[in-house]
């Protein structure tokens with residue numbers, strides 16, 4: 406892996422590819438790491454024997470024997486546009502997520518856009534959002550015409566820092582968009598208190614957080630709406646796909662209408678019979694996507710449990726290695742999705758070995774890893790957004806002063822987090838305890854040899 410920060414998707418793709426054609430383990434038994442300092446073997450990056458030649462779980466998973474029956478039925482039926490299978494997918498996703506209603510759409514980005522638009526968010530509004538997220542979160546806000554306002558993150562949880570939200574509220578603020586990033590729940594209890602106090606809407610970006618819970622309540626059900634992604638790298642991979650969940654029946658009727666050209670649906674009745682009711686678009690999921698989704702959904706509960714158990718085990722194994730600071734859960738988190746397993750890497754404790762070289766050394770041992778996100782609040786696309794015709798029409802010139810915007814939207818904790826984060830992919834957490842031991846041993850080995858790796862020619 407080069408020093409470049411890989412995007413999450415590139416990382417997951419690479420990571421999964423590493424599993425393809427994986428050879429059998431080469432007799433390197435898992436070290437029983439009870440504390441750090443046990444493994445000082447020569448690292449692979451310095452010419453030592455690679456710790457692990459066995460691959461990791463391929464992603465996405467597909468088992469023809471158990472997964473294909475419904476898909477083939479759909480393909481052979483010729484009913485490919487939205488019909489009963491999509492409705493069944495929605496029914497099951499609503500049930501499993503603890504919401505009254507679900508609407509399946511083309512992807513997570515458009516789930517977010519639809520939810521924001523149907524909650525009345527648009528030009529001239531501000532939406533408070535964390536900078537530690539995937540670009541789609543911000544893109545969705547911008548597509549509605551609203552202005553993203555960044556609230557810094559808590560580096561220990563990797564989530565939006567709820568104590569930083571109130572200072573970002575202005576008379577234009579319409580909504581908070583917490584992101585359960587990496588599949589770890591944001592502190593929804595405290596965020597909802599702030600939202601109620603200031604009469605703000607809440608759209609949860611749960612695109613990486615299927616079945617994650619706070620006090621046994623699923624994320625996506627705390628705010629006005631929760632949005633999910635089923636893109637190929639996700640814990641429920643469909644290729645592309647998304648969903649909105651909510652208990653608000655009228656809002657869900659509006660979302661349905663919007664995703665189907667604005668045509669009448671439920672309480673959304675036109676004044677003149679069956680004519681289009683609201684400005685809409687077309688975001689319908691296909692029947693074959695839903696058939697793939699239903700096959701994937703069957704595995705989700707069990708896989709989520711395995712990911713949680715392995716994450717806890719891995720955390721216990723690496724937390725005593727100096728310079729390795731694994732994630733901390735927000736209060737009352739009862740389950741995470743673990744789309745990614747995150748920790749912070751403190752190079753001071755690794756003799757100044759850069760994160761880039763640490764990642765390279767870890768990859769060389771057969772442990773795929775990534776440095777994760779770069780700060781979104783500093784990306785140039787915002788400057789170009791402010792130059793668009795619509796933004797010039799919707800905002801006063803001083804709000805489109807990019808320099809001023811940058812000053813107001815500084816997130817120093819996020820800047821550091823983006824430099825220190827290290828991720829492992831969700832598919833790695835589907836392995837066994839001995840595989841988690843491999844990860845811990847590899848980190849330990851790099852720690853013991855940090856000086857030599859740093860000084861390698």
Ligand SMILES: Cc1ncc(COP(=O)(O)O)c(C=O)c1O
Nearest residue numbers: 512513514539541542612634636
């Ligand atoms: C946090 C977050 N928000 C939104 C999205 C957008 O989802 P999609 O790729 O399905 O459009 C993603 C998915 O990559 C995501 O990770």
